[in-house]
Amino acid sequence: MINSVRQAIRIMNCFSTKTTELGVSELALLLSMNRSTVHHLVTTLYNEGLLTKTPNRKYRPGAKLLDWGQLANEQYKPFFIANSVIDNLVKRSNETVHLGILENESVSYLIKTEPSRPVRIGTSIGIPKPLHCTALGKVLLSFQPDKFVEKIISKGLRRYTQNTIVEREALWDEIQLIRKQGYAIDNEEFEEGLFCIAAPVRNYLGDVVCALSVSGPEFRMNTERIHIRSEIVIENAYEVSRQCDF
Known part of the structure; x- marks a missing residue:
């Protein structure tokens, strides 16, 4: 059956x-x-x-x-309040913006908004992606209890590119860094040529309920400006937290 x-x-x-x-x-x-x-x-x-x-x-x-679909839409309705913030972030960054949640030990994209420019990101709404090698996934994973992190590691860290983190200690080092700096980076770890920065969105209790990211081709994201871009993503993630009734 x-x-x-x-x-x-x-x-x-x-x-x-x-x-x-x-x-x-x-x-x-x-x-x-x-x-x-x-x-x-x-x-x-x-x-x-x-x-x-x-x-x-x-x-x-x-x-x-x-x-x-209507039932699912009602379930995720609070997240869609973030659309105005996401639209503004797309205009400001001129790159693709995603909002994702932790679901069934993966990250699922709920919202994807793209700019009107060449070279777009081939992601789909509702399709699960791994936690250990995507910026959204690493943010969501990092703010879970250590026991949950170990559970994910115990199931194996699949390699997708030469930059994918596949060793336990290396992933823990990355998680500690994310917890400290408040954002995560995917530097061609899931897909070659793709660079992404993500930050957590919290509820009124301070718990991470979803994450916001900006993604684009590595050549366009300019790694030398990570600090500036990360501040913009963190700022907008905070605005989503403020506007949404979590």
Whole structure:
């Protein structure tokens, strides 16, 4: 049963804004699954309203997901108050701005706003990213209890680029630095050519509830100006904390 649920989720994850319709054979090929198994799962998803049929005998996400989306939107509604701050930060930095939360031992992007300039960042809303090698992730990880940090480390620190921190002691050194300076940097640690600065957003109790970041190509972010850029991100993260009812 658990495996069937996992396979059904994999089917749903095949759909995106770029791939809105898929047939059973296409899904079977994409997932390297038996066609009859895919057909059985797709039929179940269709009967539950999670998929709907198209005139050309393919499937696309069903209207039931709108109900789920509305529920999720209500759950994350307090975070969206930050949109005005984020828009201002995009104009000020002329780079991509993200707001992310800690969810299921990963960082999930809730908001992404881009400037109108070439070379953009290939991130997606709701897609989980690792904690140990993204600026948002490292900020969120750093302000968790030490026991949680050790739990993440114990599961292994996957290498994504030559700059990824993959050793326990090195990550702890990084976390101590982040806690001291109040911001984190991703210097091509998750994706080559990408540079990011992130700062924590706190609730009225002082707990970190999410994080704000500015991301851009390494050649454009200018590492010599990290101090100036980090102050801008910290300032705007504080403004999000002030405006949002956390």
